[in-house]
Amino acid sequence: MREFEGSALKINNLLYLFQQLLNILQIGSIYAMIALGYTMVYGVLLLINFAHGDLFMIGAFITFLSATYLNFGFIPSLILSMTATALLGVTIERTAYKPLRNAPKVSVIITALGVGVFLENLTLAISPYPKHVPQLIENTIYNIKGLTLSLVQIIIITFSVVLMIGLDFLVRKTKLGMAIRAISWDMQAVPLMGIPLNKIISITFAIGAGLGGAAGVFYAAAYPVIDPYMGIMVGWKAFIAAVVGGIGNIRGAMLGGYALGAIEVAVMVFLPTTYRDLISFLLLFILLIFRPYGIFGKPRNVKI
Amino acid sequence: MKKYILFLIILTLIITGCSKTKEDVIKIGVIAELTGDVPAFGASCKNSVLMAAKEINDTGGLEVSGKKYKIQLFIEDNAARPEQSASVAQKLITQDNVVAILGPNASGGAIPASEIAESSKIPFITPISTNPKTTIDPRSGLPKKFAFRVCYLDPFQGQVLATFALNNLKAKRAAVLFDVTSEVLKGQAEYFKKSFEAQGGTIAAFETYSTGDRDFSTQFTKIKNAAPDIIFLPSYYGEVPLQIQQAKRLGITVPFLGSDAWGSHDLLKLCGPDCEGYYFCSHYASDSTAPLTVDFVNKYKKMYGVVPDDVAALTYDGFQILINAVKKSGKINPQAIRDAISNTKDYKGITGNITYTKDSGDPIKGAVIIQIKNGDFKWFSDEATSRGSAP
Numbered sequence: 001m002r003e004f005e006g007s008a009l010k011i012n013n014l015l016y017l018f019q020q021l022l023n024i025l026q027i028g029s030i031y032a033m034i035a036l037g038y039t040m041v042y043g044v045l046l047l048i049n050f051a052h053g054d055l056f057m058i059g060a061f062i063t064f065l066s067a068t069y070l071n072f073g074f075i076p077s078l079i080l081s082m083t084a085t086a087l088l089g090v091t092i093e094r095t096a097y098k099p100l101r102n103a104p105k106v107s108v109i110i111t112a113l114g115v116g117v118f119l120e121n122l123t124l125a126i127s128p129y130p131k132h133v134p135q136l137i138e139n140t141i142y143n144i145k146g147l148t149l150s151l152v153q154i155i156i157i158t159f160s161v162v163l164m165i166g167l168d169f170l171v172r173k174t175k176l177g178m179a180i181r182a183i184s185w186d187m188q189a190v191p192l193m194g195i196p197l198n199k200i201i202s203i204t205f206a207i208g209a210g211l212g213g214a215a216g217v218f219y220a221a222a223y224p225v226i227d228p229y230m231g232i233m234v235g236w237k238a239f240i241a242a243v244v245g246g247i248g249n250i251r252g253a254m255l256g257g258y259a260l261g262a263i264e265v266a267v268m269v270f271l272p273t274t275y276r277d278l279i280s281f282l283l284l285f286i287l288l289i290f291r292p293y294g295i296f297g298k299p300r301n302v303k304i
Numbered sequence: 305m306k307k308y309i310l311f312l313i314i315l316t317l318i319i320t321g322c323s324k325t326k327e328d329v330i331k332i333g334v335i336a337e338l339t340g341d342v343p344a345f346g347a348s349c350k351n352s353v354l355m356a357a358k359e360i361n362d363t364g365g366l367e368v369s370g371k372k373y374k375i376q377l378f379i380e381d382n383a384a385r386p387e388q389s390a391s392v393a394q395k396l397i398t399q400d401n402v403v404a405i406l407g408p409n410a411s412g413g414a415i416p417a418s419e420i421a422e423s424s425k426i427p428f429i430t431p432i433s434t435n436p437k438t439t440i441d442p443r444s445g446l447p448k449k450f451a452f453r454v455c456y457l458d459p460f461q462g463q464v465l466a467t468f469a470l471n472n473l474k475a476k477r478a479a480v481l482f483d484v485t486s487e488v489l490k491g492q493a494e495y496f497k498k499s500f501e502a503q504g505g506t507i508a509a510f511e512t513y514s515t516g517d518r519d520f521s522t523q524f525t526k527i528k529n530a531a532p533d534i535i536f537l538p539s540y541y542g543e544v545p546l547q548i549q550q551a552k553r554l555g556i557t558v559p560f561l562g563s564d565a566w567g568s569h570d571l572l573k574l575c576g577p578d579c580e581g582y583y584f585c586s587h588y589a590s591d592s593t594a595p596l597t598v599d600f601v602n603k604y605k606k607m608y609g610v611v612p613d614d615v616a617a618l619t620y621d622g623f624q625i626l627i628n629a630v631k632k633s634g635k636i637n638p639q640a641i642r643d644a645i646s647n648t649k650d651y652k653g654i655t656g657n658i659t660y661t662k663d664s665g666d667p668i669k670g671a672v673i674i675q676i677k678n679g680d681f682k683w684f685s686d687e688a689t690s691r692g693s694a695p
Contacts (some may be wrong), residue, residue, distance in 0.1 A: 023521040272484055
């Protein structure tokens with residue numbers, strides 16, 4: 001009898017572990033998707049696009065608008081939101097960053113911060129109240145041998161993984177991807193090879209912003225109360241994920257996103273939530289001491 | 305030169321014009337959460353105070369010692385932030401020269417604002433700040449002289465809810481999920497825990513989150529593993545739907561219990577059928593048949609088209625207590641108003657009878673339990689009247 005009780009407890013613990021693993025995959029997918037935007041833009045321009053977290057917020061707000069006023073479901077909202085944030089990303093790049101391409105780095109960083117604050121306050125001016133996003137995904141729950149799995153979780157995790165594999169393929173196996181990698185390697189030499197530099201940079205921004213927008217849709221589907229400031233903290237965390245993975249490296253950003261999700265959940269399992277960000281950031285410092293370029297990052301010479 | 309003289313004449317006219325109106329008005333400051341985490345509270349507070357002031361001004365003003373005064377309101381937004389609450393309180397007192405301040409509502413902002421009012425000797429009335437610290441001086445541990453509240457206190461609310469969970473809901477094991485970075489919500493969680501354990505219940509899980517968090521799945525997975533009979537969720541109305549929906553997605557089926565932070569009709573809009581059947585502790589029931597309440601609800605509905613929530617009712621009561629105090633003192637002087645508020649005895653308000661005793665800004669009053677039924681707030685029971693001060 002005692003043995004039986006022991007094994008039942010073990011199964012319970014195992015289930016609990018798997019349940020928390022699912023939580024990691026869900027939040028990690030969202031961090032990874034946003035981290036990709038930071039890493040891609042950094043890859044081509046060596047610019048930390050601080051407005052990226054706010055593009056994620058805009059993605060969520062577009063979902064709110066399309067779901068509330070146009071009665072869009074999940075997939076149409078996702079397509080609309082990704083397209084709109086991609087266009088917005090390109091517009092920001094063309095109007096705010098491009099004129100400063102030869103300006104001192106600090107000016108560009110200030111501009112990026114400014115664009116972020118502008119987007120937040122624009123949303124705030126239009127609608128200061130937190131918004132409730134209508135249900136995008138059926139509230140179906142599957143129970144597999146005691147493990148509770150919701151449709152929302154399945155969709156978020158699958159869509160993120162598919163989009164990320166797609167991106168990885170695009171960057172590694174296509175001509176466009178080769179051009180992106182070439183710019184990342186040497187921006188001065190690339191135009192000499194006949195590659196349209198500005199066009200490729202814009203496309204990179206569009207992809208990064210589109211993925212951020214998609215993360216916004218996932219977020220709105222999983223956590224349907226959104227506000228203009230939601231992008232700040234999530235954006236910072238995704239930025240950490242990108243740095244941990246090695247900023248500029250796409251697979252690094254994905255790994256970093258899931259790693260950060262795992263650290264956060266692990267901290268919350270054992271400690272009060274106030275320690276969560278403290279410990280995540282502390283681990284970041286420690287990691288960077290030993291691997292200053294992140295897990296997958298490589299040292300590169302930056303000409304200033 | 306002529307131009308300058310003309311300019312000076314106009315300027316003098318403006319200045320004297322201003323100082324003339326200064327004599328005929330009573331300046332009251334209002335601090336509300338118009339933006340930030342709880343904008344519905346701020347909106348209700350603003351609406352309610354505007355309605356109350358309009359009622360007085362429409363009759364020609366308030367008569368104090370044989371002279372009619374109009375009410376002039378200075379409404380400031382504190383964005384539900386502590387530091388901004390302190391700075392707008394300072395602005396109202398030094399720049400606008402108000403004689404009294406109403407609000408902020410949430411304790412996070414009310415505590416610092418009450419400090420400013422206390423040190424400037426300006427009467428301060430908060431409608432719904434339930435944390436003990438709002439009326440207690442943190443340095444001496446004694447009650448503040450100028451800070452009052454219209455609502456009950458958290459220790460009392462915690463006790464009401466713990467008793468209700470044990471006796472009415474027959475819960476033996478309770479889980480609590482609360483915002484550890486919010487002074488008031490943390491207090492509500494702790495007072496509930498204390499009272500629930502003192503009465504023989506078990507706290508199966510005591511989980512935290514931080515303001516602004518949107519993902520609670522880790523905490524709910526832990527709570528589910530602890531197998532409670534009930535989950536106490538002292539969160540603001542904006543977060544409650546998020547939390548309950550996530551809990552349900554993780555397969556949690558036990559009922560939730562809420563505090564007065566649930567008390568906005570926005571909750572019904574946001575939560576829909578997910579909150580159906582749950583109970584929370586509140587300050588007043590909008591479906592009460594008491595004539596005072598019915599009259600207030602009708603007036604408010606006519607003006608704004610919505611049912612007034614707790615904050616609206618408490619703000620209205622706070623405003624009336626203040627007005628009565630001005631009338632009684634016969635002077636427009638902060639010290640005299642403060643003394644008159646402190647002498648308020650058995651004021652019949654929408655949120656119950658309010659009496660202050662000499663040594664405290666905390667009223668003696670009761671609470672109500674509200675149930676969410678058919679998508680509306682329904683009165684369920686009245687809970688014992690209490691002094692409400694920290695035990």
